[in-house]
Amino acid sequence: MNDARALAAQALDQVVRGGVSLRSAFTEVAPRLADPRDRALVSALLHEGARWWLRYDAVLGRLLQKPLRGREPVVHALLVVGLVQLAVLGLPEYAAVAGTVEAVRALKRPQLAGLVNAVLRRFLRERAVLDAAVAADRALATAHPPWLVQQLAQDWPDDIDAILAANNAPAALVLRANRRRTTPAALVARLLDAGHAAAVHAWLPDAVVLDDSTDVTRLPGYAQGEFSVQDGAAQLAPDLLDLRDGLRVLDACAAPGGKSAHCLERHALDLLALDRDAQRLEPMRDNFARLGLNATIAAGDAADAASWWDGRAFDRILLDAPCSATGVIRRQPDIRLHRRAGDIERAAAEQAQLLDRLWPLLRPGGRLVYATCSVLPRENAGQIATFLARTPDAQARDLVPARFGRAAGSGRQNLPGVDGMDGFFYAVVDKAA
Ligand SMILES: C[S@@+](CC[C@H](N)C(=O)[O-])C[C@H]1O[C@@H](n2cnc3c(N)ncnc32)[C@H](O)[C@@H]1O
Incomplete structure (x- = not known):
């Protein structure tokens, strides 16, 4: 089977129900599509389907008398793919409807062809009413999970609408x-x-x-x-680390290696690129080879130095911490489907532990740069404030360029879309000499 819409529906169902990342879902289907135009269509359907799932899943709830989600999940995903073609991608109505009906046959569900046709046509007739019904609910209208909308309303009351809009806008x-x-x-x-x-x-x-x-x-x-x-917001690390040739640098959460590579492109460093996820190291090696860079690449838990550290202190440490990734939803729309409210506290606890365990590895007079692609203060300004409070020899420096985002505690926060960049946070912390 190589019908683009049917493959997009299967892959989207994997993302929504199977918890598979958009990237893996697309990588799996792409080789089955010989025509680059089909690949581009599947990519668009998959990305926009994930981005808008929460909205059009709710719209389908109003269009279907009996829900399909439980009985026929892939056809349900195909209907979302159908609505996205009409409402988001603006494909010609005839092509979108006929193509989606064809896809349900390709999925070997010809008995549902009439239903798919009828649902999409009803959407076109009743669109204004359906749009008005979801417009009243901020989470549904913008296709974000309610917990995240609540959190953003609390953390960024004046910016929440801009954040939600940026998450739904294309990124350069x-x-x-x-x-x-x-x-x-x-x-x-x-x-x-x-x-x-x-x-x-x-x-x-x-x-x-x-x-x-x-x-x-x-x-x-x-x-x-x-x-x-590499998004612009991710391109600040080498300057903030104040690098010089010969420095011994730890990138504690390095994969896929973007920031390590940037540092190595600027300076000849003794750099250890560490990551807990061994599977992410091979692509990092390939990438360094393509870019002509040398580093020590190792698998290891940054919080467990005994398992990988040779005891020689680092001059610089970059902690690009695992986080909610709530600043990069515009580029990775599946984040809104996969994150749960409870993930934030877990991430914050992990970040605090990483800060505490890495700090002793930094030489006196050395520097640690803390970064996340989160917009949540709990993981950013709040995290650094509590770290500084419990770490007497740590001193925050006001060094992130003022052009980047806005002041946030001892660091700076960019919100998604501002200055064309992703949502990102940086703090620079020096260790007393
Ligand atoms: C935000 S990504 C890093 C992106 C990377 N710095 C770049 O610029 O390309 C976070 C990484 O942290 C890794 N990670 C999470 N917890 C870790 C730990 N305890 N020790 C080492 N790596 C960890 C994850 O596997 C993931 O690759």
Whole structure:
């Protein structure tokens, strides 16, 4: 079976019910689609289906007399895929409806073809009423889980609508030029030559912004390691770490290696890239090889130094901590389907433990940079405030550029979409000499 919509429905069902990540779900179906246009369609259906699931699942609740979710979950997912084609992607009505009816046959459910046709046509007739019904509920209207909307309303009462809107808006593709191989200006020239609208970032020293999203592996210079994909908000680490050649650096949560690579592109470092997830190390090795970088890569739990540390203190530690990822929902829409309210406290406890266990590994006079892609103060300003309160030799430094986000306790917080960047938090903490 290679029907694009049917494959998208199966993959979306895997994401929603199976807890599979969008990335893995797409990686699994992509090889079954020979035509790049089909691959692009499945990618769009899958991403927008996950982004808008919570809204169109509720709309289906109003359109179906008997719910399909329990009995025919893949057809239920196909109906969401159908609604997304009409309401989000703006595909021509005839093509969207006929294609979705065809897909239900490809799923070997021809007996449901009439139902699929009728539901999609009813949506088109009653759309205004259905839209008005969900508009009254902020969580449904913006397709976010209620717990997250409540949390954001508490944490960011003046910004919540902007955050929810940014999570549903497209994000620009941002590259990081590999300083060892090129410059941002030379990379832009090369991309423009190849017909891609690209520009050097207004203030980040290594960033290049592309207007359209595209398969980056086909862009000129990719194979030669001239660039990587990395949101602008993630490109602050080397400057905040105040690196110099020869420093001994620990990237405690390194995979897939974006920030480690950036540091190594800038300086010749004795860098240990550690990650607990051994499966994420192989792609990191491949990536370092493509970019021409050298580091020690190791699997290990950063909170259990005895299992991997040789006892030599680090000059710098980057703790890009595991977090709720609530700042990158626009790029990873499945986060809203997979996170639960209880995950936040668990993540905060893990972050606190990592801070406490890594601190003794830093030499006196050394620096730790704490980063998350979360927008929740519990994981960010609040986390750093309690760490500082219990760590007498730790002193926060006010070094994150004022152009980045806004002051948040001892660090700075960017909210998603602000300055075109992801939601991100940084704090810089120095150890007394
Ligand atoms: C936010 S990601 C890191 C992104 C990475 N710094 C980059 O820029 O590409 C968090 C990583 O932390 C790892 N991780 C979580 N807990 C860990 C622990 N206790 N020790 C080491 N790594 C951990 C996860 O496997 C995940 O790869």
